[in-house]
Amino acid sequence: MTSLPHLPEVVSREEWLAARKELLAREKELTRARDRVNAERRRLPMVRVDKPYSFEGPDGRVGLLDLFEGRPQLVVHHFMWTYDLDADGTEHPRDTGCSSCSSAADQIPARLRQLHVRNTSLVAVSRAPYEKLAAYRARMGWTFPWYSSAASDFNYDFHATVDDRVATVQVFFRSEAELAEKGTPWSAGMRGDYPGISAFLRVGDDVFHTYATFGRGIEEFHNCYPYLDLTALGRQEAWEEPVGRAEPLGLEVGGPGLRLPDEYDA
Numbered sequence: 001m002t003s004l005p006h007l008p009e010v011v012s013r014e015e016w017l018a019a020r021k022e023l024l025a026r027e028k029e030l031t032r033a034r035d036r037v038n039a040e041r042r043r044l045p046m047v048r049v050d051k052p053y054s055f056e057g058p059d060g061r062v063g064l065l066d067l068f069e070g071r072p073q074l075v076v077h078h079f080m081w082t083y084d085l086d087a088d089g090t091e092h093p094r095d096t097g098c099s100s101c102s103s104a105a106d107q108i109p110a111r112l113r114q115l116h117v118r119n120t121s122l123v124a125v126s127r128a129p130y131e132k133l134a135a136y137r138a139r140m141g142w143t144f145p146w147y148s149s150a151a152s153d154f155n156y157d158f159h160a161t162v163d164d165r166v167a168t169v170q171v172f173f174r175s176e177a178e179l180a181e182k183g184t185p186w187s188a189g190m191r192g193d194y195p196g197i198s199a200f201l202r203v204g205d206d207v208f209h210t211y212a213t214f215g216r217g218i219e220e221f222h223n224c225y226p227y228l229d230l231t232a233l234g235r236q237e238a239w240e241e242p243v244g245r246a247e248p249l250g251l252e253v254g255g256p257g258l259r260l261p262d263e264y265d266a
Contacts, residue, residue, distance in 0.1 A: 006244045008232055046201060046208040053154045055147035056130040064154075064200070064207055067147065073120040074200040077221075078160035079105060079146070080193040081128035089188065093128040097136055099260055100253040101195050104221040106261040108144045123147060127155045127193060140261060158198050158212065163191045172214045197221070222253055 011019070053064045068074045080098035083091040097105075105124060115122050123145040126133055130148035137146050155161035159170045169176040169186050171194065176186045197218050199211040220226055228235045233246040237255075240246075250257030 006242050041211060044211060046210045049200070049207040049209055051153065051157065053149070053152040055125065055149055055154070056151065057145065057147045058134070061151075062147070065202065065205060067121065067123050067145070068200075068202050068207075069121045069145075071116070071119050071121045072202050074202070075115070075120060075122045076158075076198045076200070077101070077104065077108070077122070077124040078155070078158070078194070078196040078198065079124040079126040080195050081126050081132070083192070089191070093132050095132060095136065096260060097126065097128075097133075098193075098195065099258045100222060102140070102260050103223050103253075103258065104195075104218065105142060105144070106140070107221065107224070109142060112144060121145075125149050125154065125160075127161055155193070158196075158209070159194070159214075160196050160198075161193050165191075219253065223251060 049064060055062050055064070055067065067076070079101045082094045082096055082098055084094060085091060096102075108122065108124070112122060125147050127149055129150055133146050133148055149155050153167070156163070156167040159173075162169055162171055164176070164186065169179070171179060171186075171190065174182065179186050194214055195218060196212060196214040198209065201208045201210050223235070225235060234240050235252070236246040236249045237252045238248040249255075252258070
């Protein structure tokens with residue numbers, strides 16, 4: 001402990017309680033703000049899904065309605081896959097998924113029971129062939145439902161795969177023109193899968209798209225961040241304050257130290 005710089009000040013229990021109460025007031029403000037944003041999220045309009053998407057899973061081909069498993073709500077993790085690319089851009093799926101998406105997926109099984117009793121199903125969907133998904137799922141020991149969307153436009157229509165040769169560009173809700181305006185112009189190197197989460201609602205046999213998020217919008221589902229944010233050392237990432245509190249581990253989403261879940265035991 002003494003080797004770590006910039007540690008918190010050591011104080012009496014009474015002083016700690018006073019400081020904790022000051023922070024508690026700001027935490028309550030954040031909680032109320034989050035409640036307001038959550039309410040605004042529930043008030044978002046929704047879009048009817050009319051296209052007959054096809055997915056491949058353990059029981060063969062199914063439709064989007066089947067992914068609900070009879071429940072009224074569905075959350076889809078857009079699970080990125082990894083590919084090797086030929087010079088002309090032709091993709092060849094590897095045998096493993098994205099390490100960041102794997103970090104999020106490692107936490108899904110424990111959540112299914114609580115989601116199910118709250119009338120909500122959760123599945124992962126990837127563009128890779130189902131046999132690749134099934135083999136990797138077995139390797140990781142995961143039990144959550146996982147489907148391949150390779151035979152449909154699902155990934156492209158919901159912007160979990162972006163390829164200007166296939167569909168209109170939209171990255172994190174920005175069009176090609178908006179990307180250029182923000183200083184990140186579209187290029188061929190940006191083609192491919194993006195991690196994200198989409199939510200759907202079923203009313204009878206009608207399906208509606210109600211929500212989607214990408215980027216930092218899905219970070220709470222990675223790396224146990226909500227727990228780490230409660231600790232003195234935090235996420236141990238380079239951008240965090242106080243600067244120098246903890247040595248960056250490189251385990252952030254896309255970080256150099258992030259491994260596949262079963263590789264940490266090696």
